[in-house]
Amino acid sequence: MSKNILVAPLNWGLGHATRCIPVIKALLNYGYQPIIASDGAALLLLQKEFPNVLSIELPSYNISYTKNGKFFKWKIIKSLPRLLKIIQAEKKATKYIIETHKISGIISDNRFGVYSKNIPSVFITHQLNVLSGTTTWMSTKTHQNIIKNFNECWIPDVDGPFNLSGKLGHPSALKIPTKYIGPLSRFTKHDDTFKNDLLVLLSGPEPQRTILEKKLLIELISYQGKVIFVKGIIEKEQTIQLMDNMTVYNFMTSPQLEKTINESARVLSRSGYTTIMDLAKLNKKAFFIPTPGQFEQEYLAKRLTEQYLVPSCKQNEFKLEMLKKIDNFKGLHLEVPDVNFKTLFGNLF
Template identity: 30%
Template sequence: MIPVELSQERILVACLDWGSGHVSRSISLLKQLSKQGNELFISCTTNQKSIFEGYEIRATYLKNDGFQFRFKGDGNFTSEMRRNVWHFFRWIKQEQRQTEKLVGKYQISLVLSDHCYGFRSKKVLSIFITHQVSLPPKAGWIAQQVHRKWMNRFNEIWIMDDAQQRLAGALSNSVPKSTYIGFYSRFQDQETSVISNKIVGIISGPEPYSKQFFQWIVEKYRTENLTLISPKLYSEVPNNITVICDWKLGDAEIASAETIISRNGYSTLMDLQFLKKKAVLIPTPGQLEQEYLASFFRSK
């Protein structure tokens, strides 16, 4: 099964609330599913809801507090994950119980989970959406096995990558039950242009890494004319830097940029696949996936 084959379904959807990448890449997928005559039920945080509503995605929105990762911001993601691990296990079990209740209450026929391990049902077809079928090698054997175990509990796996033109390298190697569904980006149907010398920075990722990146760009480019797309204004900025905290307004700035400065999260890479812009990509320190992707593209 692939997205284009779905119609007249009652679909329950959730996206991981680690940064905004999972929400970003779901926008065009959800629009497609709605256009094909499916009824959407989106389990999401208040922030995720405001983003989806900003893109006029028709759905019944169901409040979900999300996992709420707690990061220190020291660049040691192995330790960061260890600090969250027991809370993570409990959340997965709680998430599955909540999902079963929602499936029954809203007569759901299909569940779509963008990297939410517990968001599945034993009663209806449940599909796990990811680009990261395999974790980066440095994640370790134990983490890899746990990831595979949780992922394999779903009926199917949709890989957001292309079988021939792979953006995720070895991370998106196919496995049983998996299907490549191609690239998804909110920019895929948007016209773009180039304003000469226009630089746009994009702030993303979990806190406090977003704040750190904001401050780094402001310091590094403080003498440049720059537009920053950011979840919030973390600090005062020089007059030559404009900060935009609205997604839709930010999209117009990104579409007209000549150069983009951002993290190299996978959703950003899919955006760049459609935008065809110059980009300066800076991995989040210690984030193994971004470090792997940086190395992968540098080798190319």
């Protein structure tokens, strides 16, 4: 009989869910039975991707951004008592799922309460150093203490100097069992002819996703070229709007998005880590606008700009003419072997 493996991504934007797609596919390919557990848009996305896989709703962290990014950290700190209660509810739900569905292993992508001391439990993260300004030491220590509850930590990156996550995923000292498994992407590169001059990819928590959407829809009205605009809003049905030179989608499924990225000359998006992994896999040129107040995205965007790979700017500073910088940068590319899921699963489950 196949082993039931619980896969639980955080509902924070869409990145945690989308990078679990290759993990779930690999589990199915190697004879395991994945069971998906999440909430909100992340759960809805994975239900669309895997309609025949059992899915379960977990308690929601309900984290939202502030309109002013500089206040976000303090909002999180203020929310800690509520978050701790939710994590306790998550632990209780996990225990019930394990008993009810005879779970043999857990893969948690940044869900703090989804683990068990009785079965192998894996934590996926690219942030072993959690940047938070003057409180980085505290947020990092807290995160690493949480990871200690798991048997292993899988880092979706490569070890060594030529990597994608920089200091986020490469701490100077660590006492946690870790494995650099290689970047996780649901996409495959195809040498397609470019049909789109620019692809806009949005996602992430509100209200910042909507704030950027409104800004870009105004800025791109005068863009000279064909634009595909994906809002990153997961809904029951796909919608398509034609707006002058733009075709606007609420969301795309993985096969459609893979095809669209491959057929697009340039990409404009947030600097979320999953997006960076996807664009590196597909060898794309891009422009990044990090989410205001999200230290991780601000660091990744700055690092890639300093390496002359991808230009970037602050959200309130973006102007249409800045997209011209893209052609002066190298773009993203990281040539690494595919993730060895067979060994990863076999050694743990």
